[in-house]
Amino acid sequence: MDKLLLSGNEAIARGAWEAGCRVGTGYPGTPSTEILESLTDYDGVMTEWSVNEKVALEVGIGAALAGARTLVTMKHVGLNVAADPLFTSSYIGVKGGLVIACADDPSMHSSQNEQDNRNYAYHAKLPMLEPADSEEAKDFTKLAFEISEAYDTPVILRSTTRISHSQSVVTTGPRAELPSTEGFTRDVRKYVMIPAYAKLRHVEVEKRLGRITADANTFEINRVEMGDTKIGFITSGIAYTYVRELYPGASVLKLGMVHPLPEDLIRRFVDSVDRVFVVEELDPFFEMRIKAWGLEVEGKQHLPILGELNPDRIREALEKAGVASEKTIHGGIKNGFQLPPRPPALCPGCPHRTVFQKLHDKGLKVTGDIGCYTLGALPPFSAMDTCVDMGASVTVAQGIEIAEGEAHKRDTVAVIGDSTFAHSGISGLINAAYNGRHGLVIVLDNGTTAMTGMQPNPFSGERIDHSESFQLDYEKLAAAVGISAENYRMVDAYKPSDIEEAVTDLGERSGMSLLVVKGTCVILKQKLKKRSAA
Ligand SMILES: Cc1ncc(C[n+]2csc(CCOP(=O)(O)OP(=O)(O)O)c2C)c(N)n1
Structure with missing residues (x-):
């Protein structure tokens, strides 16, 4: 047994590894991202970034049904995306333990809302554990796998920003030696949730919840x-x-x-x-x-x-309320040193800057999305008018077009990053082309998922462990979803006149148009340099 100084996220990964976890899936999102990245560093676990959280959980469900202990990771809003499989996975249960590590972000350090995901545990009738430091993060992850298998249920492990990102001492142990899985075996009444079987499973879910509720009175945690x-x-x-x-x-x-x-x-x-x-x-x-x-x-x-x-x-x-504290703690936010405010801004040299300057100069309305480029909403560009959730740039623009009808001036463009496009922008684009809309969608492709710390995605040509993968082809994708060849263009992010010309030309075309603006993230460039020098 060793003592290590680990962040909560690293400790969750360690706990999963010690529990004999074989499969890890997830989609990046602060403050959860490092869980899956840390798990990737351990031997004996297959990890992959999924294209979104729904996909991550569904892959996780499949792996657990085939008998592998499986960890699925995401941030709090990711569970909204994964809510559909979450609720039904509660009915289906598991074979190998299934743990969903999900990190809330109170105070919205890096999020669009501060929802309390304990409500999901209640709503989906699932057990949820919440650690208070890194040691517990590791121990509770192991326990979550045990509870998952003992009660035949997925288990949610809730973290928050402070737990995920603070470091404390963790006592490490060996990896559990589990027998190899027998693979997926049929159990139609348990795994096929048609109404006739789901009705029976709901009875089991209520019985299970009753058992866990009773046992919780004596759980040591x-x-x-x-x-x-x-x-x-x-x-x-x-x-x-x-x-x-x-x-x-x-x-x-x-x-x-x-x-x-x-x-x-x-x-x-x-x-x-x-x-x-x-x-x-x-x-x-x-x-x-x-x-x-x-x-x-x-x-x-x-x-x-x-x-x-x-x-x-x-x-x-x-x-x-009339209760005096027994201690005065120095160094809290009120008593501590106040840092001067430093408003966020796009990096100097960021390839996204030129596009936002052009959209600002043209006075276009911009439906935006979530990523580094959301900072295009702030001065000096002030070039973003909506930002709802991942993928909503493409779809909100369609709603505006529909509602404005004849009065719509074709002065709205959607702006979305490459990872966000793969996450949920593509389905919105299919919807637009299918329903005969006419807007321009601009993908800002900086070669990475920059906002969450440079994770690869299906447009990067690389996987979580940096192994090479196929690269999703924008041109073929555009053709496949019904965008004509004249309505598709890829330009260099550092060529302002090409961007200007493409936005003007594509913006006036009939039908949906897709413009991909390509320019590698400046921070990714530095990372790649360091990696190739190492
Ligand atoms: C449902 C959901 N999952 C994850 C996140 C965390 N997140 C914020 S932006 C983003 C992707 C950013 O990547 P990209 O679209 O490529 O833009 P970039 O930051 O590289 O400019 C992610 C994963 C989120 N906000 N919502």
């Missing part, structure tokens, strides 16, 4: 730390660490399994202390349920519902 009985806290994840720092003498019920909740344990804890606070980041997920059982607890009437918690925010809120 749901732990009572009894102290002063005047005040008690019910908490989980990073919030537990803050509570422990601020109130070392208080009684704490730390929930390692955040769904389903151990009702008996919680009832006993609430009965054993005078005043109970539920301290949880984002939604009142525990609080609502505990109050629905008729128990008296306090929570969001004092504590913020928006953004990350930190010791200062908790202390201030609870001081107002």
Whole structure:
């Protein structure tokens, strides 16, 4: 056994490897990306970037049904994309353990919203574990595989930005030696979710949830730390660490399994202390349920519902509620050194800059998408008018065209990155061509998924382990989805006049047009140089 300093993401990968995980799939997204990248460094695990999260989970389901312990990774909004297979995988269950490691981003450090994915566990009737540091991230990942197989269910492992990106000490162990899988075997009533079988499986799902709910009362990861009985806290994840720092003498019920909740344990804890606070980041997920059982607890009437918690925010809120903290912690956001604000901007030398300058100069309306290029919305370019979710540039433009009808001036273009195009832009383009729309879609191809740290994608010609792969061909793709040869163009990102000419020409054409603007990301260039020198 060794001690290593690992980030939460690295620890999840380590836990998966120690658990004998054989397959890892995922789609990049901060703060989850490094989980699959770290897993790739271990022997004995097949990893791959999928084109999107739905695909990643479906490949994961297949691998688990063939008996392999499988880890699927994504960020919180990725689970929206994967929600369809998620809900039905709950009915189908597993053969090899299936763990979905999903990282929320409270405070939206790098996201378009701050949804609380504990709600997915409830909604899909799945168990969810939430670690509070890297050691737990590793241990809970191993436990998640065991629970998955013991209860025949996928398990969600929830992380948050602070857990995923903070480092702490992890005690490592050996890899579990598992017998080789027998492969996929037929079980039509369990794996084919036609209504007749799904109805039967739903009964099993409810029974399973009941069993896990009962057993959760004795799971060691749901732990009572009894102290002063005047005040008690019910908490989980990073919030537990803050509570422990601020109130070392208080009684704490730390929930390692955040769904389903151990009702008996919680009832006993609430009965054993005078005043109970539920301290949880984002939604009142525990609080609502505990109050629905008729128990008296306090929570969001004092504590913020928006953004990350930190010791200062908790202390201030609870001081107002009449609870003095036992410790003054220096170095929190309020007391600590304030860095000067540094608004984000496209990199100097970024190949996307010229396009946005041209779109700005032409006064076009731009439906945008998610990636580095979303920064084209900000000055000096101010050349983006919508940004909803991955792929929505192509589809929102179609909605505008339809609603404006005759009055539509053909002055709207869609702008999307290469990874985002592969993720969900292509299906929108098929929809546009199929329905006879007339817009211009501009793909900003910088050769990588830059926003999340340079992961390859189907347009890069490379896989997660840098092995060579086939490269998706834009021209053939355009032809296949119904774009005529005259309506397709590829230009160099560093040739402004070619971009100008192409935008003008393609923008006026009848039918859908596709313009690919190619220019390698400047940071990728440096990385490639370093890699070839190594
Ligand atoms: C559903 C979903 N999954 C993942 C992400 C994280 N994410 C943000 S942008 C992006 C892709 C960016 O790559 P690309 O489109 O090639 O643009 P670039 O950043 O390279 O300019 C990803 C994966 C997200 N926002 N939403």
